[in-house]
Amino acid sequence: MTATGRPIIVVCLLIFAFRWVFLLLFKAFVNITEEISKRRTFAIISHPDAGKTTLTEKLLLYGGAVQLAGSVTARKNQRATTSDWMELEKKRGISISSTVLQFDYNGYRLNLLDTPGHKDFSEDTYRVLTAVDSVVMVIDAAKGIEPQTRKLFEVCRQRGVPIFTFMNKCDRPMKDPLALVDELERVLGIGAFPVNWPIGDGFDFRGVFDRQTSQMHLFERTVGGKFRAPVSVGGVDDPAVRGQLDDTTFNKTVEELEMLETAGEVFDDAAVIAGKSTPVFFGSASNNFGVQLLLDGFLKHAPAPKSRVMGGIEISPTNPEFSGFIFKIQANMDPKHRDRIAFVRVCSGKFERDMTVHHSRSAKKVRLSSSHKLFGNERETVDEAFPGDVIGLVGHDSFGIGDTLTTDPKILYKEIPRFTPEAFAHLHNPNTAKFKQFRQGLEQLMQEGVIQALYLRNSSIKTPLLAAVGPLQFEVVQFRLESEYGAASRLEAAPWTVVRWLPTDMKEDDLDALSLPTGSRIAYDIGKNPVVLFQNEWSANYFSETNKNCPLSALPAQTARE
Ligand SMILES: Nc1nc2c(ncn2[C@@H]2O[C@H](COP(=O)(O)OP(=O)(O)OP(=O)(O)O)[C@@H](O)[C@H]2O)c(=O)[nH]1
Numbered sequence: 001m002t003a004t005g006r007p008i009i010v011v012c013l014l015i016f017a018f019r020w021v022f023l024l025l026f027k028a029f030v031n032i033t034e035e036i037s038k039r040r041t042f043a044i045i046s047h048p049d050a051g052k053t054t055l056t057e058k059l060l061l062y063g064g065a066v067q068l069a070g071s072v073t074a075r076k077n078q079r080a081t082t083s084d085w086m087e088l089e090k091k092r093g094i095s096i097s098s099t100v101l102q103f104d105y106n107g108y109r110l111n112l113l114d115t116p117g118h119k120d121f122s123e124d125t126y127r128v129l130t131a132v133d134s135v136v137m138v139i140d141a142a143k144g145i146e147p148q149t150r151k152l153f154e155v156c157r158q159r160g161v162p163i164f165t166f167m168n169k170c171d172r173p174m175k176d177p178l179a180l181v182d183e184l185e186r187v188l189g190i191g192a193f194p195v196n197w198p199i200g201d202g203f204d205f206r207g208v209f210d211r212q213t214s215q216m217h218l219f220e221r222t223v224g225g226k227f228r229a230p231v232s233v234g235g236v237d238d239p240a241v242r243g244q245l246d247d248t249t250f251n252k253t254v255e256e257l258e259m260l261e262t263a264g265e266v267f268d269d270a271a272v273i274a275g276k277s278t279p280v281f282f283g284s285a286s287n288n289f290g291v292q293l294l295l296d297g298f299l300k301h302a303p304a305p306k307s308r309v310m311g312g313i314e315i316s317p318t319n320p321e322f323s324g325f326i327f328k329i330q331a332n333m334d335p336k337h338r339d340r341i342a343f344v345r346v347c348s349g350k351f352e353r354d355m356t357v358h359h360s361r362s363a364k365k366v367r368l369s370s371s372h373k374l375f376g377n378e379r380e381t382v383d384e385a386f387p388g389d390v391i392g393l394v395g396h397d398s399f400g401i402g403d404t405l406t407t408d409p410k411i412l413y414k415e416i417p418r419f420t421p422e423a424f425a426h427l428h429n430p431n432t433a434k435f436k437q438f439r440q441g442l443e444q445l446m447q448e449g450v451i452q453a454l455y456l457r458n459s460s461i462k463t464p465l466l467a468a469v470g471p472l473q474f475e476v477v478q479f480r481l482e483s484e485y486g487a488a489s490r491l492e493a494a495p496w497t498v499v500r501w502l503p504t505d506m507k508e509d510d511l512d513a514l515s516l517p518t519g520s521r522i523a524y525d526i527g528k529n530p531v532v533l534f535q536n537e538w539s540a541n542y543f544s545e546t547n548k549n550c551p552l553s554a555l556p557a558q559t560a561r562e
């Protein structure tokens with residue numbers, strides 16, 4: 001036998017001896033690839049009140065995940081939606097915190113994240129955007145693109161996230177649909193392809209024309225939009241469909257459709273996946289009009305989980321090593337279980353309950369025994385999860401937002417954005433007997449990233465100065481302290497609106513030597529990094545003029561360097 005022939009025989013013998021191992025590995029690879037192809041993980045985003053929670057609710061109804069949609073208006077009767085489950089959300093009728101809902105539909109596993117629209121809660125929304133593979137952008141068809149939608153869109157564009165657009169509230173007098181599509185292109189600078197087109201608007205909104213199948217979908221209203229809307233479908237010339245429309249509505253729709261056809265744009269899947277073009281759907285979430293078409297159209301074109309690039313290394317979802325990162329922490333979701341859930345987006349490999357992983361923050365090995373699939377504030381034990389899935393882990397106090405969990409310690413995700421606080425206040429405990437609950441509640445809310453704590457330098461005040469992105473977050477803190485920890489609190493406004501971080505290597509003497517504008521104060525963040533609090537931007541600029549050797553940063557040094 002030749003010398004070159006021998007190694008080949010050895011390899012063949014090895015393959016034969018370990019054929020079961022190879023077969024098992026191959027099967028596992030096929031299995032994970034198949035599971036990934038079924039996953040669609042997306043967020044619903046928009047300006048406040050455009051109808052995100054209503055749409056979420058209706059997607060659950062059409063996805064078969066709930067039998068009866070809990071209408072948002074029904075909150076008055078204390079019946080909450082699945083998505084807005086917090087006490088304060090029910091009371092105020094606005095979303096305060098993002099919600100994860102996992103359900104199966106048509107062979108897909110959907111991980112849907114409903115986000116809050118208000119800018120004071122945008123930190124939560126932005127974190128969610130790191131965990132999804134696509135978004136549905138909801139626009140109030142009467143208002144067009146509103147400021148917060150534009151900001152969120154920018155974040156999606158920077159991340160290259162594919163965007164699907166739902167023009168909602170077509171049952172109300174709306175802007176001209178051609179003008180709405182034009183606005184997407186002009187204001188957001190993105191290509192827009194209307195997948196369907198509204199037939200009539202306001203009270204005369206009758207349905208939509210599906211441009212991909214050339215079918216008219218005429219809907220019937222159901223009481224309170226609780227059940228799926230009955231629909232009759234037919235071509236433009238179908239007499240049964242034509243007979244249901246008045247001449248004006250019919251002619252206007254046909255005319256607009258002809259104009260769209262003349263423009264000659266075609267659906268470009270690659271442009272959608274690259275985030276350069278958005279498919280546009282029209283409808284009315286509260287009336288269930290166009291929801292099914294949105295869901296089916298979304299699933300047809302939305303991407304499955306893809307690779308993530310971290311520090312120049314591409315981590316494929318099919319990588320056999322498990323990895324994921326924590327993008328949200330929330331305590332007391334279920335009054336029956338007063339515990340804390342860390343939300344993990346699985347990025348690669350297979351998650352198995354009881355597995356041991358490397359935890360990036362502590363650099364320790366941890367066993368993940370309490371894992372859950374989430375549906376609003378309801379949870380169910382989950383034994384395995386695949387890339388794209390969002391799971392909830394309970395019982396790990398050392399977990400923080402941004403942490404990576406992985407079986408390969410070389411993988412480290414740095415996905416989570418940080419925000420500069422713009423609202424400041426002191427929070428006092430008026431009831432000394434409740435000191436423990438007050439402190440425990442505050443610590444928990446800080447871990448969730450709802451607020452940050454700053455400590456004024458040379459101050460006799462013991463309570464920390466709280467810093468938040470917007471003042472509504474203070475309201476949430478006070479409400480949650482009271483309802484979840486039984487601790488009342490008193491808020492005292494602070495005079496600052498701007499915080500800037502100083503170089504971390506500054507010594508106490510250096511701080512003494514700084515020339516501070518009137519009304520400014522030095523403080524320390526939770527990591528003992530020095531900051532300066534200013535009354536306004538002007539004051540911060542003045543500081544930079546007078547302290548030329550002391551650069552200011554809008555974020556702590558570590559984050560700013562990343
Ligand atoms: N007429 C009409 N009203 C709607 C429609 N969809 C939602 N609404 C109403 O719009 C209001 C806001 O709806 P939400 O779903 O709470 O809006 P949201 O975008 O989740 O709001 P935030 O989460 O607070 O930003 C509610 O009163 C809904 O009933 C619709 O299709 N037509």
Ligand SMILES: [Mg+2]
Nearest residue numbers: 052053094095
């Ligand atoms: Mg909402």
